[in-house]
Amino acid sequence: MRAAVVEHAGDLLSVTDVPEPEPAPGELLIRVRACGICGSDLHLSDVFDIPGLVLGHEICGEVVALGPGVEGWRLGDRIAGFPLVGCERCEACLVGATSKCAHAAQLGLQRPGGFAEYTTLAATSAFRLPDALDDHAGALVEPLAVAHHALDCTPRPFDEPLLVIGGGPVGAAVALWGHQLGAREVVVTDPVAHRRELAERVGATLTVDPTTEDVASAFAKHCDTLPKVVVECVGIPGMIQHAMDVAAPDAHVTVVGVCMTTDQIVPLIGLQKELAAKFVLYYRKADFAATIAALAEGRLAPHVLVTGTTGIDALPERFQALKQPTEDCKVILEP
Ligand SMILES: [Zn+2]
Ligand SMILES: [Zn+2]
Helix, strand or coil: CEEEECCCCCCCCEEEECCCCCCCCCEEEEEEEEEECCHHHHHHHHHCCCCCCECCCEEEEEEEEECCCCCCCCCCCEEEECCEECCCCCHHHHCCCHHHCCCCEEECCCECCCCECEEEEEHHHEEECCCCCCHHHHHHHHHHHHHHHHHHCCCCCCCCCEEEECCCHHHHHHHHHHHHCCCCCEEEECCCHHHHHHHHHCCCCEEECCCCCCHHHHHHHHHCCCCCEEEECCCCCCHHHHHHHHCCCCCEEEECCCCCCCCCCCHHHHHHHCCEEEECCCCCHHHHHHHHHHHHCCCCCCHHHEEEEECCCCHHHHHHHCCCCCCCCEEEECC
């Protein structure tokens, strides 16, 4: 089968023929119908030198073969793939928090992912998609579940106005869910104009350019209060401090942005305001279920997040281009 594989860190992916995977006991063989390109794929391909790695964890596919012992699935069923595989026995796995399993492996990192014609997935990690959902919606389940988990971990009533820092794919998904979950106002900050426009299209009631406007006062003017619920979706040094600076006293800051370097904060700001912070990563299986239900009921309209598609042959160039400043939000591979 054709797959786009990592050659070396930072190099173009290379499209090559690799053996078609075989489903192990308990697994499904999935024909990939759509796979989103994630910022983490771009980052991983630059920092980890894993020759032969097939990236891609935002997978929508179709069941084309059943591994030994699999029941309850039929050929042709369409699925969204929960991309983490755990031991299925520990406390974390039993509540669907697979990312906290000591044996967790991720598709597109420790296991081959979705930048290929086929992949394999534990049957227990496959979420059936209703017919009403198209393949793009299926591929968006994973990034939307990230946002759902972030808000699920944000212990504030959602009728509070919400401040979302960053209008990239994660921030836009948080804005979309925030709007759906009933936030009175959804304010998104981003220095890039097209990201602010996209945020408005997914439900932001105000967008702010933090390079030209004071975020706290723009928020207060619009919402009659300083931000009591802040979700940081950028993940570069300085953003947690920024979130603390703009937050109201007693606010809750949820950190979703993945910063992998040392960052500095001034704890006194948090102390003075008695802020609470929650760091979140991934999702639980319940977030996938909630996302699929909301999509199926038409409560989430996420297609505006998709700004492009690519076939597998054009993927390496498209993938590389996404590492530069771009007007794209979510680009989807259709292998
Ligand atoms: Zn992702
Ligand atoms: Zn486990």
